[in-house]
Amino acid sequence: MSSADLAKSIGRELPFLRRYARALTGSQTVGDKYAAAALEVILTDRSVMDGLDTRVGLFRAFHAIWDSSGQPVADADGGARGARAQSLMSKLTPNSREALLLSSIEGLRYDEIGQVMQIDAGEAEDLVRIAMDEMSQSVRGKVMIIEDETIIAMDLKGIVQAMGHEVTGIARTHSAAIQLADEKRPDLILADIQLADGSSGIDAVNELLQSLGDVPVIFVTAFPERLLTGDRPEPAFLISKPYTEDQVSSALSQAMFFSSTEGLAAS
Known part of the structure; x- marks a missing residue:
C-alpha cells in the first residue's frame, strides 16, 4: 500500500480508534492523546502495519502505547474521579476490559482482538467473557x-x-x-x-x-x-x-x- 493510500485508510478508521480510546480512558482529551501517540508510532515505523488490516494495525499500534504506559485512566477531569475509576479497574482481570471494548463496541472478531493484543483468539474470547461477568457485578x-x-x-x-x-x-x-x-x-x-x-x-x-x-x-x-x-x-x-x-x-x-x-x- 502506498503512503497516500495508507493515510486515506487510516483516516477512515481514526474516528473509531478515538471512540475506543476515550471509552477506555473515560476522557476525550486523554483518549485523543493516546490515539495521536499511535499515529506517531506508525509514522515512525510503518512496519507495525505490515500484514495487518488497517483497523487491526492501527489498534495494535495504540495498544503498544497503552501497554507501555501502564494503562492509567484519566484524572485530568478530576483526581478523585480518576482515582475511583482506577480503584474499580484494579479489581478487574488484566486486559479484559480492553478485549470487551474491542469486541462489543468496535466489532472486532476474537482473532482480530488477538492480533491487536498479541494473544491467541481463545484467550481473547475468554477475556471478553470474564470482563462481562466482572463488570456486570461492579x-x-x-x-x-x-x-x-x-x-x-x-x-x-x-x-x-x-x-x-x-x-x-x-x-x-x-x-x-x-x-x-x-x-x-x-x-x-x-x-x-x-x-x-x-x-x-x-x-x-x-x-x-x-x-x-x-x-x-x-x-x-x-x-x-x-x-x-x-x-x-x-x-x-x-x-x-x-x-x-x-x-x-x-x-x-x-x-x-x-x-x-x-x-x-x-x-
Missing part, C-alpha cells in the same frame, strides 16, 4: 433513557433492567427529559441524538449536565462519525445504530466506571 445505578422511537426505547429499557439497573423513565423530547430529571436524578443518561419534536438530544444532555453535574452519558446515533471529528468536545461513550445488546451492556458497564462526562457543544 456498579448498579439509575438510568434515564432519552429516545423518541418507542420500540428502541423499550428495547434499551429491557437491556438496562436485565443488567440490574433501575430505569427512571423514558423521555421522547428535550422538555420531557428536563422534567424527568427533575423528578428523579439519574446516575447515567442514555440518549439518542435526534428527538421526536425535532429537538437535539445533545442540547437536552448539555442542559441536564448544568444542573446534574457529574453524570456519565452514552449517546446512541446512526452516524457516529459525525460526532468524532475532533472539532469540538465529544462524548466519551458512543454507540452506533443499529446496536447490539452486548454493545449497550458493555458501554453501560464502562460508563458506570467513570463519574463524569464531557459535555457537547450544540450543533
Whole structure:
C-alpha cells in the first residue's frame, strides 16, 4: 500500500480508534492523546502495519502505547474521579476490559482482538467473557433513557433492567427529559441524538449536565462519525445504530466506571 493510500485508510478508521480510546480512558482529551501517540508510532515505523488490516494495525499500534504506559485512566477531569475509576479497574482481570471494548463496541472478531493484543483468539474470547461477568457485578445505578422511537426505547429499557439497573423513565423530547430529571436524578443518561419534536438530544444532555453535574452519558446515533471529528468536545461513550445488546451492556458497564462526562457543544 502506498503512503497516500495508507493515510486515506487510516483516516477512515481514526474516528473509531478515538471512540475506543476515550471509552477506555473515560476522557476525550486523554483518549485523543493516546490515539495521536499511535499515529506517531506508525509514522515512525510503518512496519507495525505490515500484514495487518488497517483497523487491526492501527489498534495494535495504540495498544503498544497503552501497554507501555501502564494503562492509567484519566484524572485530568478530576483526581478523585480518576482515582475511583482506577480503584474499580484494579479489581478487574488484566486486559479484559480492553478485549470487551474491542469486541462489543468496535466489532472486532476474537482473532482480530488477538492480533491487536498479541494473544491467541481463545484467550481473547475468554477475556471478553470474564470482563462481562466482572463488570456486570461492579456498579448498579439509575438510568434515564432519552429516545423518541418507542420500540428502541423499550428495547434499551429491557437491556438496562436485565443488567440490574433501575430505569427512571423514558423521555421522547428535550422538555420531557428536563422534567424527568427533575423528578428523579439519574446516575447515567442514555440518549439518542435526534428527538421526536425535532429537538437535539445533545442540547437536552448539555442542559441536564448544568444542573446534574457529574453524570456519565452514552449517546446512541446512526452516524457516529459525525460526532468524532475532533472539532469540538465529544462524548466519551458512543454507540452506533443499529446496536447490539452486548454493545449497550458493555458501554453501560464502562460508563458506570467513570463519574463524569464531557459535555457537547450544540450543533
